[in-house]
Amino acid sequence: MAFDLHKLLRPHISSIKPYSSARDEYSGTEGVFLDANENAFGTPGTPDPAAGYHRYPDPYQQLLKKRIAEIKHVPAKNIFLGNGSDEAIDLLIRAFCRPGVDNIVILPPTYGMYEVSAAINDVTLKKAQLTPDFKIDAQTLDGAIDINSKLLFFCSPNNPSGNLLQPDLIEYYLQHFEGVVVVDEAYIDFADTESWSQKLAEYPNLVVLQTMSKAWGMAALRLGMAFASEEIIAVLNKIKPPYNINALTQQAALKVLEQTEQQQSIVQQILTHRVELQNDLETLPIVEKIFPSDANFLLVKMQHAAELFHYLIDEKVIVRDRSKVVFCEGCLRITVGTADENRKLVEKMKAYQPKSSIA
Incomplete structure (x- = not known):
């Protein structure tokens, strides 16, 4: 085609x-710049004009x-x-x-x-x-x-x-x-x-x-x-x-x-924690399905998703409620966090008791 x-x-x-x-007409880095109506005296709080943000x-x-x-x-x-x-x-x-x-x-x-x-x-x-x-x-x-x-x-x-x-x-x-x-x-x-x-x-x-x-x-x-x-x-x-x-x-x-090496190291940590988080979530009775992920998050179908979402907010653990999105009914989207953040999430989910099950 x-x-x-x-x-x-x-x-x-x-x-x-x-x-x-002005920078289309002259793209050099040296010279007396009187073309763009900038403040030639520099940025307040930066004694060295060259280190400021006035250009x-x-x-x-x-x-x-x-x-x-x-x-x-x-x-x-x-x-x-x-x-x-x-x-x-x-x-x-x-x-x-x-x-x-x-x-x-x-x-x-x-x-x-x-x-x-x-x-x-x-x-x-x-x-x-x-x-x-x-x-x-x-x-x-x-x-x-x-x-x-x-x-x-x-x-x-x-x-x-x-x-x-x-x-x-x-x-x-x-x-x-x-x-x-x-x-x-x-x-x-x-x-x-x-x-x-x-x-x-x-x-x-x-x-x-x-x-x-x-x-x-x-x-x-x-x-x-x-x-x-x-x-x-x-x-x-x-x-x-x-x-x-x-x-x-x-x-x-x-x-x-x-910092490409550090970036690659961080990505590997995230991928490792993604597997660990998925394994931990799969042990929870309220989790019904975890969808395969090629990203830094998991889409998780679970019981009482909307109620659990608000419970987690009250516990200062913030995830994303996707339960109103087509084909994501009953799902929360959970970003892979640090080991401590993931542990706190799982602990709070273990402690969660649906209101409907409380006599």
């Missing part, structure tokens, strides 16, 4: 002229992308950085979907921001439910796709179920879907599989989303990544805010990305 980006874009996006910032950050995060390229084995020209991966989701919808005309296709239960971003942009949402064991149902998906479907979102490993989706079916839709296929890999570091970002050269209609929030422990700093063809990256850069990644986030990410 031939991929023509410009046929998919909203008509005005191709010709839109992006905002040109705008690099709008294209070149140093950071270079380091990410080395780690992810993806050329820097194929990387977009956003204020969380949510920014990339929003920009993709704005770039490709005409409000009130086009639609995106999602596979519930899945990450909720696809639906929120579509609603904000007045873009129709089409749903192709996964099977009860959280797999792609090709027949249902084919029925949801129509001529106005511009974006197809696969969350793999999926949230809230935790499992990888079938790679053969993702590849099928990369080959046959006449739009952009987005594979959201927020939890890929915890899965024993290769990232779809390694197939960008093969599929010009592929966008892969990842995040620094999970395995890299940077949730508070909001840094998401999109990997795609140079053409798609150029579109995202054209329509993003000029300085969407602040200097503190860029500086912190560069430091964190130097």
Whole structure:
């Protein structure tokens, strides 16, 4: 299938002229900077002006992308950085979907921001439910796709179920879907599989989303990544805010990305604790089923889920109630914590007594 980006874009996006910032006109690091109306006297509380935050950050995060390229084995020209991966989701919808005309296709239960971003942009949402064991149902998906479907979102490993989706079916839709296929890999570091970002050269209609929030422990700093063809990256850069990644986030990410061995060690600890937590939960009579996980959390079906959720909150143990989500009835989503946190969770669950069983 031939991929023509410009046929998919909203008509005005191709010709839109992006905002040109001062750092677009001069990207050097030395000189007398009198071009951006910054405060040349520095930031209050920082005696050394060079150490302050009075200069705008690099709008294209070149140093950071270079380091990410080395780690992810993806050329820097194929990387977009956003204020969380949510920014990339929003920009993709704005770039490709005409409000009130086009639609995106999602596979519930899945990450909720696809639906929120579509609603904000007045873009129709089409749903192709996964099977009860959280797999792609090709027949249902084919029925949801129509001529106005511009974006197809696969969350793999999926949230809230935790499992990888079938790679053969993702590849099928990369080959046959006449739009952009987005594979959201927020939890890929915890899965024993290769990232779809390694197939960008093969599929010009592929966008892969990842995040620094999970395995890299940077949730508070909001840094998401999109990997795609140079053409798609150029579109995202054209329509993003000029300085969407602040200097503190860029500086912190560069430091964190130097700690690859520690990051890998932490991931291994999480995987070990995931197995231990699952084993401990399986001993509890109220636990009915624990779904297979390729992520840093477990989806657990249990008796009295809603009541147990509130009991745990009262005990200052916070999990996520997913019992109102399709195919997740009676389920809590539990993030894998430290050994002490997991132990406290299990102890509180052992002590739990359903109100209905109290005479």
